Amino acid sequence: MNTQRLPLPIKYLGGLIFVLVLGLVIYIAAALHVYILAWVIELIAWIFG
Structure with a gap:
């Protein structure tokens, strides 16, 4: 896209x-x-808890 043609506000x-x-x-x-x-932390706590 050629941005040079567009007016500044655009x-x-x-x-x-x-x-x-x-x-x-x-x-x-x-x-x-x-x-x-x-x-993940809850899962690890559940596995090792």
Whole structure:
């Protein structure tokens, strides 16, 4: 895609949307990571308990 043809507001809007989506993906990944980690710890405690 040739970004030179787009007016500036559209470029900034595209960048903003990209950053928001990226932040959301990182947030969800971190939340899932914590959830999975807690589940694994419970599983280990259940096995050795």
